[in-house]
Each structure stands twice: as C-alpha cells, then as structure tokens.
Amino acid sequence: MFNKIDREGRRSKRHWRIRKRIVGTAEKPRLSVHRSHKNIYLQLVNDLDHQTLAAYSTMSEGFRKASTKGGSVEGSKVLGKLAAGEFKNKGYSKIVFDRGGYLYHGRIRALAEALREGGLEF
Numbered sequence: 001m002f003n004k005i006d007r008e009g010r011r012s013k014r015h016w017r018i019r020k021r022i023v024g025t026a027e028k029p030r031l032s033v034h035r036s037h038k039n040i041y042l043q044l045v046n047d048l049d050h051q052t053l054a055a056y057s058t059m060s061e062g063f064r065k066a067s068t069k070g071g072s073v074e075g076s077k078v079l080g081k082l083a084a085g086e087f088k089n090k091g092y093s094k095i096v097f098d099r100g101g102y103l104y105h106g107r108i109r110a111l112a113e114a115l116r117e118g119g120l121e122f
Contacts, residue, residue: 015101022098023047031095031122033111035102038071040111042083044092054090056083076110084118097122 024030029044041057057063058070058079067078087095097115102108116122 011101013101018098018101022096024096024098026053028094028096029053029092030098031115031120032098033100033102033108035100035107036071040070040076040079040107042079044087044095054087054092056086062086071107073107073110076107077114080111080114081118084115084120088119093119094121 022030024045024047026046026049029046032043032045034041039058041055041059043055044053045051046053056079058067058075060082062082063070063079066082067075069075070079087093095115097112099108099112104112112122
C-alpha cells in the first residue's frame, strides 16, 4: 500500500506559515497570487480593513487582448507587465508579494520579475 502525497495540503500549510508574517496595509497592500493549471489570479489586499483593493487575472479582458495563454511562463510575463500598469494607475507602487505557498519558480518567478519590470516595488 502507498501513501498519496497531498500536494494541495502541503501548499496550504506553506501558505499559512508565510501569511503569519505578511500583512498588507492601505499604503503597501499584499499582492495575493493564486495559480491554477490554466490561469493566474492576482489580488491587492488591505488586510487591516479586510478589503480587496484591485484584482487582475489571465481571465481579464486586457490580458485576453494581449495574449491567449495564461498557463505558461510567457503568459505570466505578459500578465505581470499588464497588472503592474493597472495597479500603478490605481495608485499602488509598493506592495508585499504573497506567493501563496507556491514555490518561487517557473510561472511565479516570471510573474514577480515582470511586476518588478513594470515598476512595482517589493
């Protein structure tokens, strides 16, 4: 008999271990990342007021016009640049990056680097 690895449970545990230390404020909101097989979802969150300040994803209309693939490294780069511009237009230039328990590798790393290139500081 074998034990199946609970990958989502492990990710969730890592996420809560990270979230103990990361807090988003109105001046420096937390950028929450959720990754699925086909899409990536981003939210700017003010944890003190429990508000979502802005959201962007590969399902957004602006991304769909620029690119068609959301589940690839190239799609993550495009998403990062578009999201950085969108968030800067709303007045947020400094953020706290919350990778959501995902490893800083592949699509998450490409997204973070594109957000930095787009002008966000974290």
